Amino acid sequence: MSTTPPLPAPPQPSPPTPTDRLHARLAGAVAGLGGLGVAELVAAAVRPEASPVTAVGAAAIDLTPAPVKEWAIRTFGEADKAVLQVGIVVVLAAVALLLGRWELARRGAGAAGAVVLGVVGATAAVSRPDASAADALPSLVGASAGAALLYWLVGRVLAASAASGAPAPARRRFLLAAGGTAAAAAGAVVLGRALGAGRSQDAEASRAALRLPRPDDPAPPRPRGAQLAFPGVAPFITPNKDFYRVDTALVVPRIDADRWRLRIHGLGVADELTLTLRDLLARPVVERDLTLNCVSNEVGGPYIGTARWTGVRLADLLREAGVRPPSRGGPADQLVARSVDGMTIGTPVADVMDGRDALLAFGMNGEPLPFRHGFPVRMLVPGLYGYVSACKWIEELELTTFDAYDAYWVRDGWAARAPVKTQSRIDTPRGSARLRAGTVVVAGVAWAQRRGIERVEVRVDDGPWQRAELAASDGPDTWRQWYLRWSATPGGHTLAVRATDGGGATQTARRTDIRPDGATGHHEVRVTVE
Ligand SMILES: Nc1nc2c(c(=O)[nH]1)N[C@H]1C(S)=C(S)[C@@H](COP(=O)(O)O)O[C@H]1N2
Numbered sequence: 001m002s003t004t005p006p007l008p009a010p011p012q013p014s015p016p017t018p019t020d021r022l023h024a025r026l027a028g029a030v031a032g033l034g035g036l037g038v039a040e041l042v043a044a045a046v047r048p049e050a051s052p053v054t055a056v057g058a059a060a061i062d063l064t065p066a067p068v069k070e071w072a073i074r075t076f077g078e079a080d081k082a083v084l085q086v087g088i089v090v091v092l093a094a095v096a097l098l099l100g101r102w103e104l105a106r107r108g109a110g111a112a113g114a115v116v117l118g119v120v121g122a123t124a125a126v127s128r129p130d131a132s133a134a135d136a137l138p139s140l141v142g143a144s145a146g147a148a149l150l151y152w153l154v155g156r157v158l159a160a161s162a163a164s165g166a167p168a169p170a171r172r173r174f175l176l177a178a179g180g181t182a183a184a185a186a187g188a189v190v191l192g193r194a195l196g197a198g199r200s201q202d203a204e205a206s207r208a209a210l211r212l213p214r215p216d217d218p219a220p221p222r223p224r225g226a227q228l229a230f231p232g233v234a235p236f237i238t239p240n241k242d243f244y245r246v247d248t249a250l251v252v253p254r255i256d257a258d259r260w261r262l263r264i265h266g267l268g269v270a271d272e273l274t275l276t277l278r279d280l281l282a283r284p285v286v287e288r289d290l291t292l293n294c295v296s297n298e299v300g301g302p303y304i305g306t307a308r309w310t311g312v313r314l315a316d317l318l319r320e321a322g323v324r325p326p327s328r329g330g331p332a333d334q335l336v337a338r339s340v341d342g343m344t345i346g347t348p349v350a351d352v353m354d355g356r357d358a359l360l361a362f363g364m365n366g367e368p369l370p371f372r373h374g375f376p377v378r379m380l381v382p383g384l385y386g387y388v389s390a391c392k393w394i395e396e397l398e399l400t401t402f403d404a405y406d407a408y409w410v411r412d413g414w415a416a417r418a419p420v421k422t423q424s425r426i427d428t429p430r431g432s433a434r435l436r437a438g439t440v441v442v443a444g445v446a447w448a449q450r451r452g453i454e455r456v457e458v459r460v461d462d463g464p465w466q467r468a469e470l471a472a473s474d475g476p477d478t479w480r481q482w483y484l485r486w487s488a489t490p491g492g493h494t495l496a497v498r499a500t501d502g503g504g505a506t507q508t509a510r511r512t513d514i515r516p517d518g519a520t521g522h523h524e525v526r527v528t529v530e
């Protein structure tokens with residue numbers, strides 16, 4: 001009788017243990033970080049804006065419905081872009097954990113998911129208005145690296161799981177592999193971002209080398225009394241570091257001024273022009289104090305500032321290109337400015353050419369434009385909100401018509417024409433302030449660019465409108481400070497302010513939304529007097 005030993009049962013893949021699942025998620029997170037690190041390194045070589053996080057964020061900004069965008073600006077202020085990028089990384093991390101589990105459940109499934117993510121990033125990157133095909137590379141190479149890492153790391157998890165006899169060393173090998181990969185990936189992210197920043201060295205150097213020319217047409221002397229001495233009132237000139245910033249750029253464009261060009265072309269342009277910065281600097285240089293404000297500024301809000309700008313007159317350039325305003329029979333009524341990052345801003349040709357100080361500016365408060373405010377050159381048109389006049393990082397001016405073309409914000413539902421509305425703001429006392437009874441200085445700013453401020457009045461509770469003292473005027477295109485000495489009596493009080501412009505029109509009390517063409521209503525501040 002012969003006995004044959006029973007054949008050993010073929011090894012059954014044991015179902016994943018909780019530790020396996022945990023480690024698979026860890027593998028997903030580490031592979032995700034690795035993919036991101038590789039993507040950042042490639043983006044540093046291609047173009048920092050092509051980084052998947054930046055590209056997806058930029059696409060998200062463009063695809064987000066306008067009300068959500070406004071909510072984000074209202075809620076997060078100038079931190080909105082940082083919040084967006086953190087949000088993208090959080091979503092990416094959640095998806096990475098999921099892909100780790102998929103890869104464990106079915107070999108290749110998680111890796112395939114990573115590749116799909118890469119295609120999403122690449123699609124976002126190449127659909128940016130300023131993109132080239134190479135912008136797909138960071139996402140695609142990063143996702144491939146992430147997929148390979150995921151396949152490999154989950155392989156280690158399975159190996160550890162199968163080595164059921166002595167799982168400890170195999171587990172340790174997996175954790176070492178995961179830890180080492182994570183450290184290398186974090187290093188790659190940091191290095192990639194640093195290299196990307198280094199790429200802007202030419203831009204930094206060109207800005208450092210720029211000496212603002214002495215203006216041929218200096219700003220009229222600013223009256224000494226334009227600036228009041230009361231603490232808490234916004235300074236008449238806003239320092240560059242405090243000047244508000246509103247734009248859609250996730251990465252501030254850093255343009256090498258030596259390579260910068262501005263093209264002027266379009267309807268009714270007899271002589272197309274292409275100008276270098278040197279060409280602009282060689283023209284008659286003007287300097288003006290101008291107040292700039294954003295249509296998204298709520299009543300009492302912070303998105304307004306005044307600077308002394310240096311530049312050249314835009315109307316002269318247009319005239320040299322053969323452009324005539326509509327009143328002189330010119331066929332174009334809209335001037336569309338385009339920036340290097342694809343922003344489009346449409347301005348009435350009539351406004352630019354009616355004699356006001358519309359500028360192509362390269363200087364801000366005595367220094368070259370800061371990168372965040374549009375270096376090397378931006379547009380400014382007194383009397384119009386920024387979104388219809390103040391294109392930063394400008395590279396093209398096209399003459400067209402309002403009928404033929406809707407600029408970026410207009411497609412979002414904002415008005416195509418948006419002159420600044422007369423407005424005023426109480427800077428001191430602050431809302432909810434607790435004050436002592438007696439004389440309290442109520443003070444702030446009022447603005448109505450092009451028309452100027454003629455009168456400011458303050459009302460306490462339901463009392464009469466009382467005329468405030470006005471600081472000296474620096475001209476119709478800048479804001480004007482004002483103050484009123486108030487004999488504060490104990491109790492809760494509501495202070496309100498309203499301005500009357502140089503045309504005699506008084507600000508309406510009617511509260512309207514910032515959309516479609518700027519908020520109206522009185523700024524009110526509630527205080528408690530003890
Ligand atoms: N290229 C570009 N230019 C732009 C914008 C933008 O998003 N991109 N935003 C505009 C808006 S809405 C305003 S209010 C002003 C703000 O200029 P500042 O950021 O220098 O204060 O810039 C304008 N120019």
Ligand SMILES: [Mo]
Pocket residue numbers: 246293294295296385386387
């Ligand atoms: Mo704006």
